[in-house]
Amino acid sequence: MIAEIERLGWHVELVDVGEGFPWPSEAIRSTARARLLTVPAGCPLIIDGLALGVLPEVAAELAGHHPLLALVHHPLALEMDLSTEQADILRRSEHSALAAVAQVVVTSPATARIIATDYGVSADRITVARPGNDPVPRARGSGQDTLHLLSVGSVIPRKGFDVLVGALAPLASLPWRLTIAGDLTRDPAAAAKLRTDITHYGLSDRIAVLGAVPSQQLATLYDRADLFVLASSFEGYGMAYAEALAHGLPVIGTTGGAIPETIPPDAGLLVPAGDIAALTEALRRTITDSALRLRLSVAALAAARRLPTWPQSGEIFASALARLA
Template identity: 40%
Template sequence: MTRPAPGAAERLLHCVLPGDVTAPAAPSGGNVYDRRVCAALPAAGWRVRAYALPGSWPRPDARARGELARCLAALPDGAVVLLDGLVACGVPEVLAPEAARLRMAVLVHLPLGDETGLAPGVARELTARERRALHAAGAVVATSRWAARRLVALHGLPADRVHVATPGADPAPLAPGTDGATRLLCVAAVKPRKGHRRLIDALAAVADLPWTCDCVGGIRDNPDYVSQLREMADELALGDRVRFSGPQVGAELEDRYAAADLLVLASYAETYGMVVTEALGRGIPVLATAVDGVPEALGRAPDGGVPGLLVPSGDPAALPAALRRWLTDAELRQRLKIAARERRAMLEGWQMTTHRLAEVLERLRRAPGVAA
């Protein structure tokens, strides 16, 4: 069915998002990104109409798929649509019928098959579905240069259809920390991909040194895994030193950052790592596994210094060794803190993220066909 297209001069964006995008119990980096750009796009000249669709994305049931299909079918011909990849990438059969009449961009926070712990067959199926979905889109937006390269190589996408809009970082006061060394902070949803198990193993290897580690992040989606981690910490006699605080937002999260001496992130896969720049924005050094987009997020200070420690993900000895260096080498700590504060001044805000995204959307809106 053909419907009247929006006025040529109107910049109306339809944003299709996961149903939990505003849920306090699910403060993921992807949800934060979605909320921030939706809130900022009006200042860039776009009126935003958001649709938060409940469902077990990216593998929804028939009801959720039907709701997405109805949502897209109700949009006028030529409408500009930005879909979160978690919703879009698993259901190419829903996107394909609308590809010829809608101007669709898909925002990919993490390639579906890169999630840790998937059975090989499931990962292959999700990757195949994602490939079909992204080829149906007029434009693809990645949240790091690494992710853009990954999507082009993985799915054979034309490089000029894959665009980068890295997450912004809000200005924040410098974190005073605790004693400059021993208060460790991990901000990550508690799921296998984030590497909490190997973080606990690494902490056990430095149990002879003073430290505490506060693990902040969603625990709702993986309660059995959270229980296993708590039992593991207890068995290693770390129960009073490793704390799982659940999701924190607003002033509570700010308090965690203010007390932190070091951010630790032991992820197996990380398209960018927004918590890395959140920490750097407060002058907090970072210890992280050197996976995917994390080195890009960490970056370098103007003098070339790295504001943290990157360790190879595949070396089990590297993370505990780096923790021991941090905890025992005062000169190293001082050098990394200086680099973190210098890197802080270089971070881009969400205004730049929104500007880059708005450029992609404008090209999509003006394109004679669907492709950007």
């Protein structure tokens, strides 16, 4: 997105506000404030929601000197594995922070509705800029009798890898193997639980957990896959789902958040988030029915042609910046 904005004439400088968001230490909060306040007055500021949502006082302070734009991928309080108290803290904090900004860019209509309804942001301040997609070749598949399933996402509770492993367990008699590609460092507890679940169900020889992989290796994984599956409880957009469509892969996912807006009904099978039995049945149908996989694949390619390109997304984002400036 930065490259597209710069192509349209904007000069972008990155400001590192530190790590540990959305639960930064007081030292990181202080550092973030100091670095943001060094930006010359009047210069538009785009602040990622992961940081902005927990810096409401800083947002209010900056708003007196800068046009502010919040980039919200999904509301912080909708992350899984939060206590009720933690979710309430994040919801109140992000509500206050968004009240201070002039414009909000979100990645899907679903997130726009949440921001408007639950966070009090007026529609005239919201711009939907879905992530862009690069043209890619259609996946060639594994070419084997044993289907190669691919799941891509950071190993955090919201991505539902525990649900996925539980759903695959009853299907051990079917010919499949699963590769999971995604950062294992963001939530060490979730990563440990994933490995424990795989061992518990006796699937260590069927499921490979690779961690984060380079883009070239990820492209190879998509190319060699026969089926994409991700059991997220919520997605503000779902870039991995969109990448799967672009490769023409049949998709199995959930109805959480913006996923149904990304995956048309004819391109994938979507089940309620957290419903292990329903996910098992969707996997069973798709693994055992080659004709179904072909129909989903053809529809996925058609859906991919309707996804925005990066230049199109960049123009939408730049329009929000123009209103901000």
